[in-house]
Amino acid sequence: MVPSVPSSSFAPSRSLSVGVLGAGTVGTQVIRLLTEQADDFAARSGARLEITGIAVRDLSAPRDPAVPAELLTDDATAVATGNDLVIELIGGIEPARTLILAAFKAGASVITGNKALIAAHGPELYAAAATAGTDFYYEAAVAGAIPVVYALRESMAGDRVTNVLGIVNGTTNYILDEMTTKGLSFDQALATAQELGYAEADPTADVDGLDAAAKAAIIASLAFHTRVGLDDVSVEGIRDITADDIREAQASGCQIKLLAIAQRREDEHARGVSVRVHPALVPADHPLASVHGAFNAVLVEAEAAGRLMFYGQGAGGAPTASAVLSDVVAAAAHRVHGGQAPRESCYARLPILGPEAAITRYQVQLEVADAPGALAAVAGVFGAQDVSINSVRQNAYVGGQTAVVTIVTHPAAVFHLDAAVEALRRDEHVAAVISVQRVEGE
Numbered sequence: 267m268v269p270s271v272p273s274s275s276f277a278p279s280r281s282l283s284v285g286v287l288g289a290g291t292v293g294t295q296v297i298r299l300l301t302e303q304a305d306d307f308a309a310r311s312g313a314r315l316e317i318t319g320i321a322v323r324d325l326s327a328p329r330d331p332a333v334p335a336e337l338l339t340d341d342a343t344a345v346a347t348g349n350d351l352v353i354e355l356i357g358g359i360e361p362a363r364t365l366i367l368a369a370f371k372a373g374a375s376v377i378t379g380n381k382a383l384i385a386a387h388g389p390e391l392y393a394a395a396a397t398a399g400t401d402f403y404y405e406a407a408v409a410g411a412i413p414v415v416y417a418l419r420e421s422m423a424g425d426r427v428t429n430v431l432g433i434v435n436g437t438t439n440y441i442l443d444e445m446t447t448k449g450l451s452f453d454q455a456l457a458t459a460q461e462l463g464y465a466e467a468d469p470t471a472d473v474d475g476l477d478a479a480a481k482a483a484i485i486a487s488l489a490f491h492t493r494v495g496l497d498d499v500s501v502e503g504i505r506d507i508t509a510d511d512i513r514e515a516q517a518s519g520c521q522i523k524l525l526a527i528a529q530r531r532e533d534e535h536a537r538g539v540s541v542r543v544h545p546a547l548v549p550a551d552h553p554l555a556s557v558h559g560a561f562n563a564v565l566v567e568a569e570a571a572g573r574l575m576f577y578g579q580g581a582g583g584a585p586t587a588s589a590v591l592s593d594v595v596a597a598a599a600h601r602v603h604g605g606q607a608p609r610e611s612c613y614a615r616l617p618i619l620g621p622e623a624a625i626t627r628y629q630v631q632l633e634v635a636d637a638p639g640a641l642a643a644v645a646g647v648f649g650a651q652d653v654s655i656n657s658v659r660q661n662a663y664v665g666g667q668t669a670v671v672t673i674v675t676h677p678a679a680v681f682h683l684d685a686a687v688e689a690l691r692r693d694e695h696v697a698a699v700i701s702v703q704r705v706e707g708e
């Protein structure tokens with residue numbers, strides 16, 4: 267352990283007390299870094315940050331030596347209500363919500379990485395911070411170490427965000443990537459993701475898209491100055507992605523990614539915000555296609571700024587601790603020098619659009635009679651439903667009688683695409699609709 271600031275170079279007389287709730291994957295790393303780099307944190311914030319209590323569920327559980335045993339307690343309420351800064355890293359809704367509300371009531375600034383709680387109770391937490399006149403920070407809640415909350419909440423405050431497209435769940439990106447590059451099974455890849463500390467304690471939240479959906483709700487709320495909760499996000503996870511889907515995606519020059527998509531629509535058909543999480547094909551030359559392993563990336567499009575891309579580690583103890591500690595420094599500096607974290611900004615109150623409002627491109631694979639007029643008939647079905655075709659590939663023959671045709675559409679509304687697929691199923695030239703996948707990213 268080498269302190270990077272000589273202890274004599276800056277010695278603030280003031281100190282702030284810090285309480286940590288939860289000493290798991292992230293909490294342990296926060297405690298380690300806060301202790302090892304105490305002098306740097308003092309210099310950056312203007313106060314010595316002294317951990318006075320670490321609330322854990324099980325006092326007898328084995329701990330990393332970085333967690334000082336003498337600070338452990340199972341009285342989480344005392345830690346939440348007895349400190350200037352409270353760092354919540356328990357996760358889940360309760361008791362985290364009650365503890366955070368108690369911390370605000372006791373006058374603390376609160377830092378959390380709890381996306382599930384914010385997506386469910388964000389407005390209540392913001393209101394409690396406003397009443398207390400203290401800070402509410404949650405950089406770690408979205409895309410771990412990547413400063414995307416700061417970017418949306420502060421850096422983009424002078425612009426109008428139109429779209430956000432992100433890979434915001436490390437576990438599922440890791441699983442899809444391992445399945446793609448190493449041919450691992452879903453279960454093998456999930457087990458490794460859990461060993462590496464990427465997956466949530468209950469990986470269902472990762473695999474079924476709920477973790478990404480909570481982050482998408484937070485992203486959309488910040489991007490569009492509109493309250494978006496978990497229930498406003500349409501969600502589909504990666505459980506049904508098969509090795510065949512992955513092979514077919516590669517044959518089409520694409521990667522399958524679990525995407526979080528937040529779009530503002532203001533056109534003749536819809537006005538509002540559409541937020542969804544689902545697997546989609548991403549063309550290999552799109553920046554999100556080269557996001558491998560547990561890495562995250564978020565692509566933000568804004569009217570004046572154009573495209574911005576954020577990339578980095580979205581999960582894991584130390585990367586997530588980095589985000590938590592940036593918030594700790596900001597909150598501490600406000601205590602010392604004055605100033606406040608941004609309050610909730612939800613003035614735009616845009617309507618929330620349902621999944622039917624999504625406009626996206628599709629890849630449709632069909633087994634079609636290899637006979638004159640068949641392709642023209644198929645093209646006619648798409649045209650009749652107002653779905654414009656971007657490309658057609660006839661790439662394999664099945665028994666000499668039928669061909670596999672892969673059609674990629676231009677952006678189309680869900681109900682038009684569904685109507686086209688329904689008509690294709692009934693069409694005499696179509697032996698089977700093999701797959702329908704969304705394609706995202708220009």
Ligand SMILES: NC(=O)c1ccc[n+]([C@@H]2O[C@H](COP(=O)([O-])OP(=O)(O)OC[C@H]3O[C@@H](n4cnc5c(N)ncnc54)[C@H](O)[C@@H]3O)[C@@H](O)[C@H]2O)c1
Nearest residue numbers: 288289290291292321322323355356357379380581582586
């Ligand atoms: N692990 C990551 O990569 C990551 C990334 C970004 C955000 N987060 C978020 O950070 C938070 C913590 O995640 P984690 O991965 O460290 O989880 P974790 O499960 O490793 O740690 C949570 C800890 O809280 C403890 N705990 C549970 N109930 C408690 C209680 N009532 N009082 C005190 N302690 C209690 C648990 O015993 C556990 O040690 C979550 O909100 C998570 O969503 C995690």
Ligand SMILES: N[C@@H](CCO)C(=O)O
Nearest residue numbers: 435436437464466581
């Ligand atoms: N389980 C989450 C951790 C970060 O929230 C992930 O895999 O991205």
Ligand code: NA
Nearest residue numbers: 405408410412
């Ligand atoms: Na972040």
